[in-house]
Structure formats: C-alpha cells, structure tokens
Amino acid sequence: MSETAVPDQSADLPAQSSPVAVAEPAPADAGHRQTGGGWWHGDASESVRRNLALVGVLVALIVIGAVTKPDLYGDPAWVWNNVxxxxxxASVVGVVTVGMTFVIIxxxxxxxxxxxxxxAxxxxxxxxTQSYGAAGMVFCALVVGLCVGLVNGxxxxxxxxxxxxxxxxxxxxxxxxxxxxxxKQTQxxxxxxxxxxxxxSxxxxxxxxxxxxxxGAAGWVLLNRTTFGRRTVAIGGNAEAARLAGINVRFQTVLLYGLSGLCCGIAAIMLTSQATSAQAAMANLYELDAIAAVIIGGTLLSGGRGTIIGSLLGVVIFATITNLFAINGxxxxxxxxxxxxxxxxxVLVQQFRFKSLTQFLARNRVTSTT
Known part of the structure; x- marks a missing residue:
C-alpha cells in the first residue's frame, strides 16, 4: 500500500505557544500591589485593623476613667483589682458570646x-441533681444546654x-x-x-x-483551624454555594446551635457559682449583650465573617463601660x-466602610475635574 506524503505546513503557520503552558504562580500580594496599598490596606489585614481599633476604644475608656476618677486610677493596686x-x-457573657459568634457567622x-x-x-x-455532686451538676447543665441548642437547630x-x-x-x-x-422560687x-x-483564684x-x-481559645481554634470553622464561614457567606460544594448545610446548622447551647450550659455553671443559686429570671437580656458584643467585634449580621477575638474584645468593652458608669455613679x-x-x-460602620467613603470622594473629584 502506497504512502501519501503530507506536506510540511509548519513554515506557513504562525508561531504558537505550547498547548500546555505552566503559569507561574502570582505573588501573594499581587492583588494588593495593584491598589498600591500593601498588605496593611488589604482584606487579609482587615480583622487585625478592626481588633486594633477595639483596643483603641478600650484605651480611650481607660483614659476617660483616669480623667473622671484620678484618685482611684492613681492607685496601682486598685487598678489591678478593677481590671x-x-x-x-465579662466572663459569663463572654462564654455565651463565643457560641453566639459561631451562630451569627x-x-x-x-x-x-x-x-x-x-x-440549665x-x-x-x-x-x-445536686445529690449527684459537682460532676452531676456540671453534666446536667451541659446536657441541658446542648439539647436545647440542638432543638433550636x-x-x-x-x-x-x-x-x-x-x-x-x-x-x-x-x-x-x-x-x-x-x-418560681430561687434554688x-x-x-x-x-x-x-x-x-x-x-x-x-x-x-x-x-x-x-x-x-475563647477553643472557639478560636475551632473557627480558624478546623473544617468545622471553614464550613461555618462558607454557609454564612452563601448557603446555596456551600450546599453545591458538598457541605451538609442543615446538619452544620444543627451543630452550630448545639454549640451555642453548650456554651450556655458552661455559662450556667459560672453564673450559678457567682450567685450560689439559680432562678428562672437569671441571665436576663444576655442575648442582647452577646449579640451586641458580636456586632461590636466586627461580625457581619448577614454572616460569613467574624472573629472570636473581636467578639471577646466587644464583651470587655461593654464590661468596661458598665464599670466606668458604676464608679462614676x-x-x-x-x-x-x-x-x-x-x-x-x-452597624453603620459595617454598612458604610471608610473605603467606600474614599471611593465616593474620589469619584466626586473626577466628576468635578471633568
């Protein structure tokens, strides 16, 4: 069988790149280089900047206390005891706030x-329950909190x-x-x-x-170093996208509310220890304090973003305000x-960020020049 020669047309074709090209990885700060802001002005450092702002608020509150009550703040022993x-x-509300942070994220x-x-x-x-001793009381509080949270979920x-x-x-x-x-009695x-x-102590x-x-440390590890935390952020950011990615959104949501209930069980033991008693009216408005601390800490109410450290700083800020008002009568x-x-x-800061303001002013400058 005779062979048919195929003419070489490579000389007539334009030069082409290799069909499989290996792209070089872009630098980690490539996105930030385009804006000229560097890492500090990028999204990666947003939580750091927000937490530093909260620390600044704490410092401002301390300064206000020192100005209004210089005699008290001049005593180092009193300052340490006051801290x-x-x-x-802040401890009891702080534990509740850790669970609330996961739910809102x-x-x-x-x-x-x-x-x-x-x-609980x-x-x-x-x-x-008290007949089973301290272990029985702790176990009961944790189980009750967990079960009620799971029912919510x-x-x-x-x-x-x-x-x-x-x-x-x-x-x-x-x-x-x-x-x-x-x-309806105090126990x-x-x-x-x-x-x-x-x-x-x-x-x-x-x-x-x-x-x-x-x-707080356990919550930080769970949110930032585990699959559970990544799934929580994914669900809060876009539940449908998370479902399409293979995440069991319903089961994850049940676990989130169960975690919140478990934190409430821990807080119940702490609050019972403080008051050496318990009643149906205890922990009144704790939900508002926890939600407020989470918002102050920078967690979005719509979900998908938040930090444990920010939420705990929010709790400390509110506790400092309470203390400041108390010492000033x-x-x-x-x-x-x-x-x-x-x-x-x-909330207004969340909805209208400083970056949006600078972009608004820049657009106005462009409009005025044209």
Missing part, C-alpha cells in the same frame, strides 16, 4: 441564650423556621420551663465545689477568667442608652 473585676464581670441568630442559661442553671440546682434546619422566630419561641418556652421546675446551690468556682486571677480564656438607664448608641454606630 480583674471587669474580666470577671453561620448566618443565624439565637435569641434564646439567656433563657437556656436560666433553664435551674435544672442543675434541683435537689435531685432542628427546628431551623429541618422545620424550616426562621431563626428569629424559632429562637424567640424557645426563649419563652425555656423561661416557662425553668419557672415550672423551680416553682440555692449547696455544693461548695461549684460555689467556690467564682470565689477561688489561681495566681491571683479568678477561675472564671481562666474558663473564659479556655472557651451614673444610672443604668444612661448606660443602656450609651450601649444602644454604640451598637447603632457599629
């Missing part, structure tokens, strides 16, 4: 955290209820159940091990502060008004 008092004041909201703390506290201080994920409605209903139901269990904790948690620092630090009503103003300002 410990602020951290102790995941695109939800939990209005029932205060009621869950009350229910009342349940673990019943005579039947199931209602939202599989019952298709709006988180606001589901958790609002749980707020009413949990308070009612706590009142029913306690017969005294007779366990010295539980009661000593709030009064004991280690190296001069209250145990409650150590508990807050441990919960100001009313609680004035304190609440200031807190409300801070929350509104934080």
């Amino acid at each position: 410990l008092s602020i951290l102790k004041l 995941g695109g939800g909201i939990d209005l029932s955290v205060g009621a869950i703390v009350a229910l 506290g009342v349940w673990c201080t019943t005579l039947a 199931v209602l939202i994920s599989y019952g298709r209820l709006v988180p606001f409605i589901a958790t609002l209903a749980m707020l009413v139901a949990a308070r009612g159940l706590a009142a029913e269990i306690s017969n 005294v904790s007779t366990n010295t091990t539980i009661n000593d948690i709030a009064s004991n 280690l190296f001069g620092i209250p145990l409650l502060v150590y508990i807050l630090a441990l919960v 100001l009313s609680v009503e004035s304190q609440n008004m200031v807190k409300g103003g801070i929350i509104v300002a934080a």
Whole structure:
C-alpha cells in the first residue's frame, strides 16, 4: 500500500505557544500591589485593623476613667483589682458570646441564650441533681444546654423556621420551663465545689477568667483551624454555594446551635457559682449583650465573617463601660442608652466602610475635574 506524503505546513503557520503552558504562580500580594496599598490596606489585614481599633476604644475608656476618677486610677493596686473585676464581670457573657459568634457567622441568630442559661442553671440546682455532686451538676447543665441548642437547630434546619422566630419561641418556652421546675422560687446551690468556682483564684486571677480564656481559645481554634470553622464561614457567606460544594448545610446548622447551647450550659455553671443559686429570671437580656458584643467585634449580621477575638474584645468593652458608669455613679438607664448608641454606630460602620467613603470622594473629584 502506497504512502501519501503530507506536506510540511509548519513554515506557513504562525508561531504558537505550547498547548500546555505552566503559569507561574502570582505573588501573594499581587492583588494588593495593584491598589498600591500593601498588605496593611488589604482584606487579609482587615480583622487585625478592626481588633486594633477595639483596643483603641478600650484605651480611650481607660483614659476617660483616669480623667473622671484620678484618685482611684492613681492607685496601682486598685487598678489591678478593677481590671480583674471587669474580666470577671465579662466572663459569663463572654462564654455565651463565643457560641453566639459561631451562630451569627453561620448566618443565624439565637435569641434564646439567656433563657437556656436560666433553664440549665435551674435544672442543675434541683435537689435531685445536686445529690449527684459537682460532676452531676456540671453534666446536667451541659446536657441541658446542648439539647436545647440542638432543638433550636432542628427546628431551623429541618422545620424550616426562621431563626428569629424559632429562637424567640424557645426563649419563652425555656423561661416557662425553668419557672415550672423551680416553682418560681430561687434554688440555692449547696455544693461548695461549684460555689467556690467564682470565689477561688489561681495566681491571683479568678477561675472564671481562666474558663473564659479556655472557651475563647477553643472557639478560636475551632473557627480558624478546623473544617468545622471553614464550613461555618462558607454557609454564612452563601448557603446555596456551600450546599453545591458538598457541605451538609442543615446538619452544620444543627451543630452550630448545639454549640451555642453548650456554651450556655458552661455559662450556667459560672453564673450559678457567682450567685450560689439559680432562678428562672437569671441571665436576663444576655442575648442582647452577646449579640451586641458580636456586632461590636466586627461580625457581619448577614454572616460569613467574624472573629472570636473581636467578639471577646466587644464583651470587655461593654464590661468596661458598665464599670466606668458604676464608679462614676451614673444610672443604668444612661448606660443602656450609651450601649444602644454604640451598637447603632457599629452597624453603620459595617454598612458604610471608610473605603467606600474614599471611593465616593474620589469619584466626586473626577466628576468635578471633568
């Protein structure tokens, strides 16, 4: 069989690149180089800048306290004891705030955290539970908090209820159940091990502060160094995209509310230790304090972004404001008004960032020149 010669046409064709080209990786700061701002002005450093701003707010509050009460702030021993008092004041709400941070980053909201703390506290201080000792009380509080949180998650994920409605209903139901269990009476904790948690210290620092630090560290690792944290951020950013990427959005949401309930169980033991008792009205408005701290910390209410450190700084800021108002003899009503103003300002900052302002001014300059 004769062969047919194929003429070489490579000389007539234009030069082409290789079919498989290996692109060189772009520099890590390529996006920032285009804007000319460097790493500090990029999105990667946004949480750092936000947290430094919160530290600046704390410093400003300390300066205000030093100006209004120079005699107190001139005593180093009083200052140290006051710092410990602020951290102790922030410890219980701080633990609740860690769980709330996960829920809000995941695109939800939990209005029932205060009621869950009350229910867990009342349940673990019943005579039947206290008969099992400190371990039984801790176990009861954690299980009650976890189970109620999981119920919230199931209602939202599989019952298709709006988180606001589901958790609002749980707020009413949990308070009612706590009142029913306690017969509307204050239940005294007779366990010295539980009661000593709030009064004991280690190296001069209250145990409650150590508990807050441990919960905060665990939350930071869970959010930033685990698949659970990455899935939480993905769901909060875009739940449908997360589902298409293979994430079980419903199950993840159940776990988020279960985690929030577990934090409430820990907070119930801490609050019971502080008061050496529990009642259905305890932890009143804790949900508002936790949500406010999360917002101040920079977590988006729409979900998809937030930090544990920022939320804890928000808790400390509110505790410092409370302390500042107390030492100056100001009313609680004035304190609440200031807190409300801070929350509104934080939300406005989220919606209208400084970068948007600079872009607006730049557009105006271009328009005026043309």
